[in-house]
Amino acid sequence: MNSSNPDGTTGAPAQKRTAVQIRGLRKVYRTRARNVVGVDHVDLDVNAGELVVLLGPSGCGKTTLLRSVAGLETPDEGEITIDGKLVFSSSKKRYLPPEDRHLGMMFQSYALWPHMTVFQNVSYPLTSLDPAARGDVRGRVHDVLTRLGVAGFEERFPSELSGGQQQRVALARALIGKPSVILFDEPLSNVDAKVRRRLRAQLRDLKHETKFSGIYVTHDQEEAMELADTLAVMDSGRIKQLGSSRQVYEKPNSLYVAGFVGEVNQWPAEIVQVGPSVVHAKTNFGTFEVHCANSEMQIGQKGVLAIRPERVDVGAVGAAVADPAPRVRGTVREVVFLGARCEVRIELPGAEVMAWLFEAVSHRSPPVAGSPIDVIFEPGSLQWLDA
Numbered sequence: 001m002n003s004s005n006p007d008g009t010t011g012a013p014a015q016k017r018t019a020v021q022i023r024g025l026r027k028v029y030r031t032r033a034r035n036v037v038g039v040d041h042v043d044l045d046v047n048a049g050e051l052v053v054l055l056g057p058s059g060c061g062k063t064t065l066l067r068s069v070a071g072l073e074t075p076d077e078g079e080i081t082i083d084g085k086l087v088f089s090s091s092k093k094r095y096l097p098p099e100d101r102h103l104g105m106m107f108q109s110y111a112l113w114p115h116m117t118v119f120q121n122v123s124y125p126l127t128s129l130d131p132a133a134r135g136d137v138r139g140r141v142h143d144v145l146t147r148l149g150v151a152g153f154e155e156r157f158p159s160e161l162s163g164g165q166q167q168r169v170a171l172a173r174a175l176i177g178k179p180s181v182i183l184f185d186e187p188l189s190n191v192d193a194k195v196r197r198r199l200r201a202q203l204r205d206l207k208h209e210t211k212f213s214g215i216y217v218t219h220d221q222e223e224a225m226e227l228a229d230t231l232a233v234m235d236s237g238r239i240k241q242l243g244s245s246r247q248v249y250e251k252p253n254s255l256y257v258a259g260f261v262g263e264v265n266q267w268p269a270e271i272v273q274v275g276p277s278v279v280h281a282k283t284n285f286g287t288f289e290v291h292c293a294n295s296e297m298q299i300g301q302k303g304v305l306a307i308r309p310e311r312v313d314v315g316a317v318g319a320a321v322a323d324p325a326p327r328v329r330g331t332v333r334e335v336v337f338l339g340a341r342c343e344v345r346i347e348l349p350g351a352e353v354m355a356w357l358f359e360a361v362s363h364r365s366p367p368v369a370g371s372p373i374d375v376i377f378e379p380g381s382l383q384w385l386d387a
């Protein structure tokens, strides 16, 4: 009998094709002084049509992971499969060179070749194809440059283009061979904020149109959240959390991840009561109920109570309170107007809290520095995080 799937269909669930599969990947750099772990036992799947963004601080292993997939680095342990083909295996002693992995690449360090024209740069990946697979090279170059808004520059050299135009030409070069997987290593870090925003939007459009799969490395949190189908937050060669941008932002599994994707208020806290799905966490300025799925929590456990600043509101002292939201009395220390929002820094007994207020939404004027105020935590938004 066929089993029933969660979507109501019967039979075997449809298998998502895996574009890149990484298992147990480890890379150690052996320098004269000491061994440096670049990537430490990483498992990662990139499904067809999915863009996985690796986000993490400098030195956490993003480039090492990407270069290992590209074949530019030889890992010490693990396996890498691209489009069902085993391209690296330490145990099976298999290593396929980069040119046989059929990947598109757009690396910051792989800037355009300065001695080649735009046409020569963009058409270069086609030269490794059989003549039959190359097709009409001029036509293909023209199509991809048109799509990216840089047609007409074919005979120019990279030094005769703006930074944004160069990045678009580099993207054209990554796309022209219609690779099923594209690797990006901080491709937009050399262009100014405005151009970067435009290129990101263009990249999202391209992804909808061409459905390429990819791994995209950045340490820009906004860029990561904007582009990621799946976000992988890395630390010291390991993936700390994997999920959609929303999952990672709203349900970070550690203080490290919470602080890496966005701002977060955090206070040292101790568990003083444990219930079936809630715990009570004690801080300097009060004890708060926190929803908690982890059933292993113990009384006396130390950690951090956290809340995003946009989940903190303020209310006039003494105003009638209808909702059950937790409140704490504080004093406004500073109000900073940032256009779309006001950042309000409030002093609490033995602590400080940041609230982001969106005046256009609340239709209220901002609080005044020095005045007493009630801090209101949005129900369900306080989180317990292991330090």
Ligand SMILES: Nc1ncnc2c1ncn2[C@@H]1O[C@H](COP(=O)(O)OP(=O)(O)OP(=O)(O)O)[C@@H](O)[C@H]1O
Residues within 6 Å of the ligand: 029, 030, 031, 036, 037, 038, 039, 056, 057, 058, 059, 060, 061, 062, 063, 064, 065, 219
């Ligand atoms: N060729 C190398 N020889 C020795 N150590 C290296 C080499 N390349 C990288 N490392 C080390 O491996 C670790 C990971 O480096 P990697 O370049 O992957 O980091 P990253 O996350 O890409 O950082 P960034 O954001 O600065 O580009 C770092 O500690 C780095 O110093």
Ligand SMILES: [Mg+2]
Residues within 6 Å of the ligand: 062, 063, 064
């Ligand atoms: Mg890097």
